[in-house]
Amino acid sequence: MRSKDKISYFYDGDVGNVYFGPHHPMKPHRLCMTHHLILAYGLHSKMEVYRPHKAYPVEMAQFHSPDYVEFLQRINPENMNLFPKEDLRRYNLGEDSDCPIFEDMFEFCQIYAGGTIDAARRLNNKLCDIAINWAGGLHHAKKCDASGFCYINDLVLGILELLKHHPRVLYIDIDVHHGDGVEEAFYFTDRVMTVSFHKFGDGFFPATGDVKEIGEREGKFYAINVPLKDGIDDSSFNRLFRTIISKVVEVYQPGAIVLQCGADSLARDRLGCFNLSIDGHAECVKFVKKFNIPLLVTGGGGYTKENVARCWTVETGILLDTELPNEIPDNDYIKYFAPDFSLKIPGGYIENLNTKSYISSIKVQILENLRYIQH
Numbered sequence: 001m002r003s004k005d006k007i008s009y010f011y012d013g014d015v016g017n018v019y020f021g022p023h024h025p026m027k028p029h030r031l032c033m034t035h036h037l038i039l040a041y042g043l044h045s046k047m048e049v050y051r052p053h054k055a056y057p058v059e060m061a062q063f064h065s066p067d068y069v070e071f072l073q074r075i076n077p078e079n080m081n082l083f084p085k086e087d088l089r090r091y092n093l094g095e096d097s098d099c100p101i102f103e104d105m106f107e108f109c110q111i112y113a114g115g116t117i118d119a120a121r122r123l124n125n126k127l128c129d130i131a132i133n134w135a136g137g138l139h140h141a142k143k144c145d146a147s148g149f150c151y152i153n154d155l156v157l158g159i160l161e162l163l164k165h166h167p168r169v170l171y172i173d174i175d176v177h178h179g180d181g182v183e184e185a186f187y188f189t190d191r192v193m194t195v196s197f198h199k200f201g202d203g204f205f206p207a208t209g210d211v212k213e214i215g216e217r218e219g220k221f222y223a224i225n226v227p228l229k230d231g232i233d234d235s236s237f238n239r240l241f242r243t244i245i246s247k248v249v250e251v252y253q254p255g256a257i258v259l260q261c262g263a264d265s266l267a268r269d270r271l272g273c274f275n276l277s278i279d280g281h282a283e284c285v286k287f288v289k290k291f292n293i294p295l296l297v298t299g300g301g302g303y304t305k306e307n308v309a310r311c312w313t314v315e316t317g318i319l320l321d322t323e324l325p326n327e328i329p330d331n332d333y334i335k336y337f338a339p340d341f342s343l344k345i346p347g348g349y350i351e352n353l354n355t356k357s358y359i360s361s362i363k364v365q366i367l368e369n370l371r372y373i374q375h
């Protein structure tokens with residue numbers, strides 16, 4: 001057994017107090033629950049725990065347009081009515097939208113983006129093998145506008161940081177929604193290979209990510225999309241994941257890997273439509289870790305917050321090669337884990353519309369495309 005991986009973990013206690021609004025499904029409080037569960041299992045004593053720096057506007061502008069960053073910095077619930085409506089529309093922000101303007105919104109962006117940037121820097125300086133930022137993974141944010149609960153794309157910023165030290169970076173996304181912001185940012189380059197597994201069809205947000213979206217110009221064949229139907233289960237997902245990712249790592253030979261672990265692909269997620277168990281979801285993390293390639297792990301979606309906390313705690317344990325007892329230890333949020341107080345979650349009940357022939361045809365198309373690249 002290889003010596004255990006050295007792990008850096010980034011967390012800022014303020015991130016859990018942020019509130020998107022009364023009817024909004026995104027609840028950063030899930031991050032606070034995750035952190036307390038990690039503490040309850042004593043996992044913090046096995047890794048280096050850091051409070052990340054707050055990303056500076058100039059760091060955000062490495063990807064985002066300066067006018068968009070400045071707008072995010074200036075607007076707040078008190079002054080938003082002083083801004084022209086078309087500015088709010090232009091940046092896809094505001095009332096009753098996916099991307100509301102809430103108290104301390106910019107500080108929230110600074111914290112989660114700072115965590116992913118710091119994680120990338122620690123990996124670049126070889127001060128750890130794996131770096132974790134569960135607050136990060138906001139994969140929909142675009143250069144000039146917010147999208148799908150995402151304002152600043154921390155993943156693009158972290159990948160840009162890693163590209164300073166690695167010729168090739170692999171991005172993998174297991175959120176139930178297509179990782180469109182990261183794919184778009186690197187669609188025309190072969191320096192980043194993006195691989196997203198997500199629900200596609202029925203107009204499911206963001207409605208991009210068909211298997212035929214493969215990148216363009218220098219980036220042709222360096223974007224991979226695995227479009228799935230409702231109800232996929234552990235065995236189908238894990239078989240597809242291992243087949244595709246092992247071939248990608250073999251042919252692309254990345255110097256670093258970024259893994260977005262959106263937990264809305266779990267069974268019974270409020271916005272999701274898959275049937276993955278936590279073990280099935282975590283199996284992806286275990287598989288990627290085994291390549292022993294510098295690894296940056298982030299969160300993402302996840303709307304049944306007690307299951308998000310369970311999932312990311314189990315995955316922290318896996319990254320630490322530490323088995324966790326199924327019985328959840330006492331902690332400040334123990335009541336959220338009633339009545340079973342178990343790390344396991346009930347199975348999904350959505351009919352699996354992914355037939356064997358559908359899965360096989362997606363796999364064949366992707367493996368065909370991979371024959372065009374060799375490093």
Ligand SMILES: CN1CC(C(=O)N[C@@H](CCCCCC(O)(O)c2ccon2)c2nc(-c3ccccc3F)c[nH]2)C1
Pocket residue numbers: 023024025097098137138139140148149150175177205262264271299300301302
């Ligand atoms: C203009 N129309 C586009 C439409 C739309 O269906 N948006 C998605 C957005 C889903 C975002 C998912 C984010 C994510 O899980 O991928 C994530 C979050 C952080 O990192 N990744 C969505 N919004 C909601 C929603 C929004 C406000 C209130 C209730 C809702 F259900 C559910 N699903 C609205």
Ligand SMILES: [Zn+2]
Pocket residue numbers: 175176177262264300301302
């Ligand atoms: Zn999602």
